Amino acid sequence: MDLSYSAEDEDFRARLRAWLGKVLPGLPAKPSADDWPGRRAYDLGWQRLLYDAGYAGLHWPVDAGGRGATPTRHLIFLEETEKAGAPYVGANFVGLLHAGPTIAAEGSARQRARWLPPVLRGEEVWCQGFSEPDAGSDLASLRTRAWRDGDDYVVSGSKIWTSHAEVADWCELLVRTDVEAPKHRGITWLAMPMDAPGITVRPLRTLAGSAEFAEVFLDEVRVPVANRVGEENDGWRVTMVTLSFERGTAFVGEVVACRRVLGELAREARKNGRWDDVPLRRRLGRLNAEFRALWRLTQWNVSESERSGGVPGVGGSVFKLRYSQARQELYDAAAEVLGPEALDLGREWTVDRLSSLSYTIAAGTSQIQRNIVAERILGLPKGR
Numbered sequence: 001m002d003l004s005y006s007a008e009d010e011d012f013r014a015r016l017r018a019w020l021g022k023v024l025p026g027l028p029a030k031p032s033a034d035d036w037p038g039r040r041a042y043d044l045g046w047q048r049l050l051y052d053a054g055y056a057g058l059h060w061p062v063d064a065g066g067r068g069a070t071p072t073r074h075l076i077f078l079e080e081t082e083k084a085g086a087p088y089v090g091a092n093f094v095g096l097l098h099a100g101p102t103i104a105a106e107g108s109a110r111q112r113a114r115w116l117p118p119v120l121r122g123e124e125v126w127c128q129g130f131s132e133p134d135a136g137s138d139l140a141s142l143r144t145r146a147w148r149d150g151d152d153y154v155v156s157g158s159k160i161w162t163s164h165a166e167v168a169d170w171c172e173l174l175v176r177t178d179v180e181a182p183k184h185r186g187i188t189w190l191a192m193p194m195d196a197p198g199i200t201v202r203p204l205r206t207l208a209g210s211a212e213f214a215e216v217f218l219d220e221v222r223v224p225v226a227n228r229v230g231e232e233n234d235g236w237r238v239t240m241v242t243l244s245f246e247r248g249t250a251f252v253g254e255v256v257a258c259r260r261v262l263g264e265l266a267r268e269a270r271k272n273g274r275w276d277d278v279p280l281r282r283r284l285g286r287l288n289a290e291f292r293a294l295w296r297l298t299q300w301n302v303s304e305s306e307r308s309g310g311v312p313g314v315g316g317s318v319f320k321l322r323y324s325q326a327r328q329e330l331y332d333a334a335a336e337v338l339g340p341e342a343l344d345l346g347r348e349w350t351v352d353r354l355s356s357l358s359y360t361i362a363a364g365t366s367q368i369q370r371n372i373v374a375e376r377i378l379g380l381p382k383g384r
Contacts, residue, residue, distance in 0.1 A: 005072065009072055016076070016077060020081065023049060027087070030042060040167040044091070047121070057096075066120070079256055095126035098128060098242050099115075099126045102189075103115050106241055125170075129174065133160045144173075145176055146188060148177075148225070152225060153188075155218050156221070160216075162213060165194070172242065173192045174187055175187070175188050185236065187236045189230055191229060196223065200217040201217075202215040206355075258291050261334070262330060265349075280333070332353070
């Protein structure tokens with residue numbers, strides 16, 4: 001892994017900074033947290049600006065509509081946009097960070113041409129239909145059924161924790177197409193249009209009061225067979241590609257954000273007198289070292305994914321496992337810095353602290369990540 005920057009890399013950084021300095025002051029005000037149609041429009045608008053400026057899909061392969069940039073350029077882009085306070089991907093995150101890269105890696109030429117350009121242009125939003133109410137952490141025990149009827153699959157079942165389902169155009173959907181096969185072998189990956197008859201979306205309210213998740217109920221929804229990514233009953237392998245992106249590279253920008261928050265916490269502690277608390281200072285120093293190490297691990301994972309054809313490896317589970325815990329520790333430290341004001345939902349970092357509690361569950365629980373690390377990296381025998 002080469003951590004140095006070439007003259008061309010630094011020129012790219014300078015041009016990006018200049019562009020951000022010009023465009024960010026002209027952005028409209030960000031909509032309220034509960035205004036999902038407004039947030040969708042805001043996030044898609046930002047994505048369109050990136051597309052028009054040549055920064056959309058910077059690291060995607062050229063034949064998938066991207067720029068084919070090196071991992072170093074991608075990391076520079078993430079560093080500079082986060083430092084500048086640019087909008088996060090928001091409602092676009094499933095399309096840009098999960099479904100899009102999966103289709104780029106596993107989809108047919110027709111599927112890539114149909115689904116990837118609208119994601120990059122900021123025209124369509126995706127959601128993820130993986131988790132189910134009765135499956136817990138065992139994703140492979142999903143029970144949503146799909147059976148062939150001519151040129152369609154007919155799908156019935158339900159999904160839960162489906163991010164942005166109420167404003168999505170498409171859903172990356174896992175279904176069981178062979179109930180007789182071992183549970184990991186009877187799964188198929190489909191792209192389901194969210195306006196198809198038979199779909200009911202019921203928003204879920206989180207601990208922080210927001211409603212970015214939903215339950216999705218499917219009553220004999222017809223999905224064209226042409227929307228299947230990969231072969232029938234090969235969906236678990238395709239899903240591992242999706243999850244490798246979700247755990248390996250999707251959190252990259254958030255590491256930069258956490259490093260920024262850590263600096264803000266130190267400044268707040270100096271201002272409100274908490275800086276005199278030696279154990280707190282020591283805690284912030286340890287977190288600084290932690291996130292610097294996570295950034296290096298991020299660089300390694302992104303470089304490794306480039307060498308493996310663009311798909312991150314199981315090292316993403318190492319990152320996900322430690323990052324989830326470090327993020328919770330960061331916002332616990334924020335509560336220490338804020339003191340009693342940490343109970344005020346109107347204060348900065350309070351809602352983020354509540355959100356951080358989900359990170360050891362979302363994208364695969366920490367227990368699942370430990371199993372992956374034990375079995376696939378350390379070579380330990382599978383548990384019984």
